[in-house]
Amino acid sequence: MARLRGFWEGSSRNPAKRVQFDRPLTPWLFVLPQLLIVAIFFYWPSVQAVTSSFYLEDPFGFGSTFVGMDNYTDAISSREYRRIAGFTAFFAVMVTGLSLSIGLLLAVKADKVIRGASAYKTALIAVYAIAPPVSGLIGMMFFDMHMGPFTEMAAWFGYEMKVGINYNDTAFALILVAVWKQIPYNFIFFLSGLQSVPVSVREAALIDARSGWRRFKDIVLPLLAPTAFFLLIINITYSLFDTFAIIDVMVKDKPANNPMTLVYKVYLDGFKGNDIGGSSAQSVILMVVVAALTVAQFRFLERRVHYG
Template identity: 85%
Template sequence: MTDTTLSPGPARRWLRRLGGADAPPAKRVQFDRPLTPWLFLAPQLAVVVIFFYWPSVQAVTSSFYLEDPFGFGASFVGLDNYRDTLAAREYRGIALFTAGFAAVVTALALGLGLLLAVKADKVIRGAGAYKTALISVYAIAPPVAALIGMMLFDMHVGPFTQAAAFFGYDLKVGINYWDTAFAMVLIAVWKQIPYNFIFFLSGLQSVPVSVREAALIDARSGWRRFWDVTLPLLAPTAFFLLIINVTYALFDTFGIIDVIVKDKPANNPMTLVYKVYLDGFKGNDIGGSSAQSVILMVLVAALTVVQFRFLERRVHYG
């Protein structure tokens, strides 16, 4: 009878691979000097401190002062900047528009990105060209996307304006409040769809073939298979994209809004982040602008806490 017992050498190697009890402890990286790790972290820490913490502290400090626009002095006014901001009817209207804008842009960008990813996942011939055409839009900078959108909405030669006129509607982007809001949403969604498409397509392609085959046997309806099997597996990806898209709608659409409402902000909608820029750099109201930025920062932090506290509970990480 042949002895199949592993020799000490191979057995030890197998235990190491499997993480067995006899496996030697993993080696920890050791530095000769305790300051060496901090030297490696110093560039990243410097970037965070200079471009995040320091401006945040400056904004909070400036929000309690009424500053001279030419920098000759500042007077402490306490919470007056916050009271004036929250009491202003214009600010409340802009805050309401920002909430609606973020909700619509997030919902449409996620929904259309998921729809295109599902369709692209089924393409066999020409899949590379199809995916490249969808992803290429993401390489366009937001201001450039806005310029392209404004050409499409031009009141004289824009194809969208002419199409609306064909149906009897006079589309006036830049003049009419709701027409401008429609253009903002459309351009912002168009710009964000490729980002969502990339992540959703990667998530769909990571679903095991065995799971798909089992779902095909259990449910004949494609919609039922998607709702019961595919979508729960995409929940971690969807949750990540939800946070990214809300942040995009609140902050990264600044370039789009700036191009659309430039030189005529009084007649057009805007978001809170653009209001901060308008009051601070155009109106020279440094204290009021700082108070608005602090309020926006608190709102975004609260929204993030709500998302992680309540929505993440429904996400199952397989």
């Protein structure tokens, strides 16, 4: 106990003092569980995917033939793959932009509420508790061609909405449901960022600028830059990967001309088409694109982010 007290007092006098372990392997034991999880669920599947992408594999596991880069060239040269890649980019931009914009707008409005603030926040956050497959099921109910309320609203304006049959209608429904599911996540972080702005800064802003928009643009928004940068990366990842369940529920058992993202095509080719090599090549391409996009964001966008 005395030894622990001496260590605590020494650390309080010198905050920069580092913790010393009696054995050099002790710190590795603390991080070993996390390292094992990362190695088993990330690195090992990644190595397996890269290896499989160079082979034409039998779906039943009876053998494989080395084909080199053929799986990659077949994917890139495929007109269907390029079309799906284009929709994936459009889908990611729309879902990310709308989710961030609406989440920030709701956070700004909720931050100004004084009476009943808890009820507003709870109502806006509650949607995040819904699982993605359930979100897709709710979306199917709202866009049902026979009794969906959104379909009936479109009929009032003389438009016949056919989600699951018409390509554009299905794309609109997928984007709307994906945005609806992600808004609460952005709302939570933006609201926390707004409430962390010091009162003194808000009072100084009232004196310096009469316009509410100018105060928000010149003072509040720069203070939210770290939060916005973090959410930008999270939302892009969400739109590319975490929307899989929504897409699966809403386009499953529908005509084959429906829109889909690259991660869903990996699933269709690998698990339903039994093209293990081609599916692995597509997953590697997607992994490289996402990694390059993340590096580019950190290299070019993070420079404009000022951490207080």
